Amino acid sequence: QVQLVESGGGLVQSGGSLRLSCAASGRTFVSYTMGWFRQAPGKERQFVAGISWTGGSIYYSDSVKGRFTFSRDNAKKTVFLQMNSLKPEDTAVYYCAATPGAVVGRNSYDYDYWGQGTQVTVSS
DSSP, rough: OOEEEEOOOEEEEEEOOOOEEEESSSSTGGOEEEEEEEEEHHHOOOOEEEETTTTTTTTTTTTTTTEEEEEETTTEEEEEEEEEEEGGGOOEEEEEESSSSSSOOOGGGGGGGOOOOEEEEEEO
């Protein structure tokens, strides 16, 4: 069982930066694949980024590639999403997700555990 708690969301102007954190509980965190998803009002939850348990494989959606950086610190049981050059279309609730599977999936159903979400709002 893994519990996830996100933090770091907030209001930022277009072009600004935010760093999201997701702290996990559970002894097996180090072997979990992790992901970030986001959901804007009236839209489906969409994949943002995923990272393998070693951190050696990282994938991004085309919409954030080159602007967001996903990293993990297994010793601290925490993953991070550094978001730069933010745009108004990045506004959404951001969710951290985890799965014991080895494949870095891009779909919500690929992940078993979810955080409560943190709001990111980018003003124009």
